[in-house]
Amino acid sequence: MKQSGRHNSWLLWVALVAAILTRSYRENELKILVCMKQVPQKDAPLKLNETANWIREDVSYEVNEPDAYALEEALRQKEKHGGEVAVITSGPARAQQVLREALAKGADRAIHLEDSAFVGLDALSTARVFAAAIKGEQFDLIFTGLQSDDFGFAQTGVILAELLGWPHATIIMQIEKTETGIRVKRELEAGYFQYVDMPLPAVLTIQSGINKLRYATLIGIKQAKNKPLRKVALAEVQPAISGNLQKIERLYVPQKTKNTEFLEGSAGEVAKKLVDKLRNEARVI
Amino acid sequence: MPDTILVVAEQREGKLNRVSWETVTAGQALASQTGWTLEAAVVGSGISGIASEVASRKAAKVYAVESPKLEPYTPDAFAFALKQLIESKQPKLVLMPHTYQVRDFVPKLATAMGRTVISDCVGYKKEGDKLVFTRQMFQGKLAADVSFGCEPPWFVTFQNGAFRGDKVETGAAAARVETVNVEIGDGVIRNRPQEVFKEAKQAVDLTQAEIIVSVGRGIKEQKNIELARQLAEALGGEIAASRPICDSGWLPMDRQIGSSGQTVAPKLYLALGISGAIQHIVGMKGARTIIAVNKDSEAPIFEIADYAVVGNLFDIVPPLIEEVRKAKATG
């Protein structure tokens, strides 16, 4: 009788220790959401639509470059600490490609706010619908690229942080997990950097080019087909938005009126003329 | 209360960020066109000196927004402090330079106030009573005129170089400086920033260079790049190249400008011996001033150059270096 009693309490201790270890391991895990955007390909020839307030959508699309780096960073964090990487995007059916590629590279699940109306939303409305779509989720980190290659506002991540009431940091090069949260390396102008300690959960906007992007493998692409992809209709998140606060009045090809001035004379004379232009016109001297 | 424009100048570690002058110039231009009053603000701790510096320019008033918690910079503290200021002073238009720091907090500030920011603008237009702000989209391929669809305050950030900081007007007398002390409670600031430090960058970021001297096939041999390097040095700029030069290994890949390299829009782009193939042009046609030197009078680069020299770069560049050095010594 005594033996089995001791046996039982020994088992109890093992179970307790295991539970603590598992919980602390779980606590070490990171649940990361990566916000991704599909943008027209960088060298796609763009044409204005009839009302000249947007482009014609018959171009090739690709993932916004900084977002690809954000995804890569998230996948690396998951590899280091365990956890989960989810990806989210908004846009018409074609935007699903970005999610598929992310799943193929190793993301665990995807959320697609599917409707072409999402394309016309400004940064604030986009952040609002994302916040609505992830209500109830418990992410530790949300990554966005530092800005998009099409609009280039550089706002969505920061706005999302404010809507969620989370701390944020922008133009991040490096992320390290610490006891109290994370330590990130921020890029500043002119070759300066700064480390910042932050609690979790937090929103980070990620700088481009900070790591080498992995390739999706054939197995990854095959497996991606079976990973969860939740579709969210416009109607579901419509209550969160109330019209854009800014409006593109018109889009146009910037006209540059170039009058090329040819400078003549001997080499010495031309040099002097050039310096004159450098000083008085270009104002670099 | 008259309508006001509030320019938020930027200070970093006790020094005024010179790009703020460009925003003041923008503010002054807008003020004169709209008839609104121009005011400015500086945010930080112990920044009365900087506020006075700003006050030396033509503006009605400068606010020194003070709190010990505003140093070092954090987005939480800055958004908090400016929200208080803006709610109290109620400017119609709030202008800031589009710096890394401003990008870090102004969207938060605007959202907290239920407003929006039109960021990274290169100019503005007044269309009747409406103000419309111009910004580049699709990496400069298209321009957009954007207007506000909400009530003021309207937040706008201007791109580096969109306005001339050296053209800022000085006021007849210094503007009044009003100190605004802000109480920032515990728990507002969540980030703990460490010291700012400089690090040798692995790759050069030509997009940050104001002056670029670029070489093409016309440089003929690798050793001749030294000439271009001297010119770049004299001007205080960076050296870059078209693709064939980098492909040959004469300059590293991160110096390449063009569709398979970097896209730049510096103040000055000096193209030496570059023919101007479209693959290169798309990487630099946004430069403010383009000077091209090429032997071939039909080189396509001349179509986008502001100043063109048809001649042998080996004849032109040495005296040019001399003249630049002379001008810099006397200037």
Add this chain to the structure above:
Amino acid sequence: MLVFRKPLEGIERPQMPADVIIVGGGAAGMACALRLSQLIDAYNANNPDSQLSKENIYVLEKAREIGQHCLSGALLDPRSIRELIPDFEKEAPIEATVSKEAVYFLTVKSKLKFPVTPPPLRDHGNYVISLNRFVKWLGEKVEAAGITVFTGFAGSELLYGGAANGNRVMGVRTDDKGVDKHNEKKSNFEPGYDLKAKVIILAEGSRGSLTKQLILRFKLDADRNPQTYGQGVKELWEVPAGRIAPGEVIYTMGWPLTSREYGGAWIYGGKDNIVSLGFVTALEYADPRIDPQHVLQEFKKHPFVSALLKGGKMVRYGAKSMPYGGWWSLPSLGGDGWMIVGDSAGFLNSARLKGIHLAIKSGMLAAETAFEALKSGDSSAATLGQFQRNVESSWIKDELWKVRNFHQAFTHGLWPGLLHAGLQQFTGGRGIRNRYPSAPGYTHMKKLAELPADGGAEAPLLGPAKGDARLTFDKLTDLYHSGTKHEEDQPAHLVIQNTDVCNSRCIKEFGSPCQNFCPANVYEMVDDTTEPNGKRISLNPSNCVHCKACDIADPYQIITWVPPEGGGGPNYDGM
């Protein structure tokens, strides 16, 4: 230092089993996949107890997106697509229905219209399509049908079973990713997969690289005519409204070519004021200085063409080779574990200038044979050889048999060619003998010493075009409009067996024609004082538009084109 691409050795390669692998997601590959899916669906509906799976049927496509490397004029004879998808007109992207056609003989200033359109060029009932868009649409259907299309993956090597396995084709090795310029692994290196499959179908398009390997290894072209090729250079233009009607089809021959060169132009009116125009020059011309891109630029100067394009804008550029050899040049079509379809085999009707319908039909027939192999479990030559027999008893044979001697007829020039072609019209393709011979195009290339220094009548076609930047363009400007992009840091995929030949012999004998026949400025002779002739071969591999002209036309046959890292290449949107 040029380092050429080759699969890394001595590394572990991930495996993935497959039932059928279709290498190439163009018209033939996609039609094959779709037909196979239809057959499996029908079978499964009738055999609930023994289902066939589509899980392990794959299409490998080297482009980043389906259709991205597809380029053609193009005119579609709907015969085979109608068999595959009976009411395809309701959903397929069609630019226009052919509304009128004309064939012209051009001289330098004027044009002579053929009073009667030659029967092969009659296009009534055909459609003007963009092959890129058409294949994109087919690809969507293939994916919807449950067959996986892997984009961004190239077939770089065939895997053989070894002597023990009767030397059958066992599978395909995909491209190594993340290999730098010196063939060293980068930090994101991913080895190519070894995909072992029961059936491998090669649908790589004209001058397929795996096809070339296979033909060489098993001498599949024994007792066939050597394959011959044309190089098509195309521009897509947006012109002012009303210049050309949608569905208007124009063919030209004659100027700017002389009677010594074979080739001609097409102009097709599409919708939205888009014009597809291009020039095909057979890669068997004598003067190595001829530049097919230059030929197109010259062609545009003709008053008839420049009037059409005036005020318009060139929106896309591209180039691709096409097989002219016809029936006698088809290799053996099926063997132990393999079949060859589409342009890779050479299913193109050079008289009608159409091959898409034949590509589709050949893909469908191969699918039927592959289906039999899946059912029986046997994919040896015994089963797959049936593909050859099926082709021979199909309308592919009927059609190609009648034009089996067409292209060869022009070996001695335009006028004899037209005579023979005319004769062949009345003799069911026989002409003066059942089988006209052919020789590979590069064997016609003459050395510079044998040609007039100034080029003679061909002078306007020689060397790189300068272009006026409005109507005509230099190669680099044209190339920019092909949207070509590759990972820069990778080994050169134009494998030159011996660069000494380039630097010491070719430069003197032929004047480095690679600079001329390549439509993308990949090849350049740059100054190098250490070389005997002061120049050395230099490559810009990331310019490559995957046309294969170099592999075909190089007079020493020392260039082998292999696929670069998957995902790279041109972007033929709308082409």
